[in-house]
Every structure is written in structure tokens, then in C-alpha cells.
Amino acid sequence: MEPNKNPEVSPFTKFCLVSLSPLTAQRSPGMPMDIDSPFSMPENSVYNNQQRFGIFDPGSAIQGKKFACKCRKTYCLKLYCDCFANGEYCIGCGCMECKNIPECESERRISITQVMERNPEAFHRTQPVITKTCNCKRSGCRKKYCECFSSGLGCNSSCKCEGCLNTG
DNA sequence: GAGTTTGAAACT
DNA sequence: CAGTTTCAAACTC
Incomplete structure (x- = not known):
């Protein structure tokens, strides 16, 4: 039994916390943010994503990014947010008060941990998703x-x- | 563009 | 675990 400093966070969770951080995963932990990076605001700052990246344009704003959310109330730290749910930072989205950004990484990691405690499979990154399940009632x-x-x-x-x- | 519908996620 | 609420996207008008 290895000594575990933080029994509430499994090794798998730790792995996901790192792998779900697209930018930080490429840095050493604790490495300061690139000064020239567009993400150079102080951590925990709250801002309107549009203020930084300009008016949301779903047709052209997203470069190399699959998702563009418009979340308003969840700080993009819940699975309601497509970007968050897919392990992406919000870049060029139309969201408000977004915290799914590198400078809010600590809050983001807390949220990831909470989500994974609820459902360890929430960030299904290690294997492709072949099946899904639904509970639809009205949409057929x-x-x-x-x-x-x-x-x-x-x-x-x-x-x-x-x-x-x-x-089928 | 505004309002409605929908079902997942979150909460109690 | 079940019921309810919240949420953001899909959809309709």
C-alpha cells in the first residue's frame, strides 16, 4: 500500500487533471504562463470571453477547436459546457465569466475533480466512445x-x- | 432575434 | 435512488 497524501484524488484522476489541460500538459507543473500567451491574465480573474477574443463568430473563431460554447452561468466548469466536457479550454467561445481557461486552472481542476468523483468516466479520453445512451422521451x-x-x-x-x- | 422545447447534468 | 431544478443547446416561430 503506497502512501497516499491525498486519498480523495486517485492516480487516474490526477492523470486526467493533467491530460485534460491542453496547454498545461505541455508545461512543467508550476511553470509560469508564457508572457506572450493570450492567457496572461492573473489566475482567478473573471471575464467575458468575448472581451478577450472579440465577438463570437461560430463560423470562423474556432481554429483547431471543435467546440464553441455560449455558457452564461456555469463558468464553463460543468459538463453542460461542451468545451469543458471534452477537455478543451474555451477559446473564442461566446461564453460569459468563463473559468475554463488556463489562468483559472486551479478552479478548473477542482471542478474536474468534482465531476470525476461523480462519474469517473465523464472525461472519456483514454478510449474512443463507440456507444452512447440516452433517456429521451419526446424527441423520438x-x-x-x-x-x-x-x-x-x-x-x-x-x-x-x-x-x-x-x-439503427 | 425571441421564445420554446428538450434532455443531460446537477442538485435535493 | 428518485424526483426536481438548472442549464445550454436545439429547435420553432
């Missing part, structure tokens, strides 16, 4: 509200959807 699983449908997947036996039309 034929609209993007349905996670299966929106991922281009058919519903499966694990789904608890009602009136499913997304069978």
Missing part, C-alpha cells in the same frame, strides 16, 4: 437533443428512451 431520438442521434449513433439496449425512432 431523431433530433440532436438525443445524444445518440447527435453522435451519429443508433440507440441501443442500454438506452431508456421512449418512442425511439433511432434504432
Whole structure:
């Protein structure tokens, strides 16, 4: 039994905390932020993402980034935020008071830890997602509200959807 | 563009 | 664990 200074955070969680930080993962821990980086505000600062990156333009703002959120209340630190849920920082998003940014890394890591305590699979980064499950009731699983449908997947036996039309 | 609907995530 | 609330995206008008 190895000595564990922080029994509430598993090695896997620690691994994810690092691997889910796209920029910090490429630095040594504690290494100061690049002065020329666009992320050079003091940690814990709160700001409107649009103020830094300009007006949100979903068509062109995101370069090399799959997601662009518009979160308003969650500081982009909940799984409601697509960027956060996919282990991405918010860059060029239309979100407000975003904390899913390197200078709020400490808060971000706390949130990641909380999410993973709730669901260790939340950040499924180590393996591709082949199946999803949904609980749709009204959409017939034929609209993007349905996670299966929106991922281009058919519903499966694990789904608890009602009136499913997304069978294959 | 504003308002509504939807279902996941979060909370109790 | 079940029911409820909150949330942001999808959708409709």
C-alpha cells in the first residue's frame, strides 16, 4: 500500500487533471504562463470571453477547436459546457465569466475533480466512445437533443428512451 | 432575434 | 435512488 497524501484524488484522476489541460500538459507543473500567451491574465480573474477574443463568430473563431460554447452561468466548469466536457479550454467561445481557461486552472481542476468523483468516466479520453445512451422521451431520438442521434449513433439496449425512432 | 422545447447534468 | 431544478443547446416561430 503506497502512501497516499491525498486519498480523495486517485492516480487516474490526477492523470486526467493533467491530460485534460491542453496547454498545461505541455508545461512543467508550476511553470509560469508564457508572457506572450493570450492567457496572461492573473489566475482567478473573471471575464467575458468575448472581451478577450472579440465577438463570437461560430463560423470562423474556432481554429483547431471543435467546440464553441455560449455558457452564461456555469463558468464553463460543468459538463453542460461542451468545451469543458471534452477537455478543451474555451477559446473564442461566446461564453460569459468563463473559468475554463488556463489562468483559472486551479478552479478548473477542482471542478474536474468534482465531476470525476461523480462519474469517473465523464472525461472519456483514454478510449474512443463507440456507444452512447440516452433517456429521451419526446424527441423520438431523431433530433440532436438525443445524444445518440447527435453522435451519429443508433440507440441501443442500454438506452431508456421512449418512442425511439433511432434504432439503427 | 425571441421564445420554446428538450434532455443531460446537477442538485435535493 | 428518485424526483426536481438548472442549464445550454436545439429547435420553432
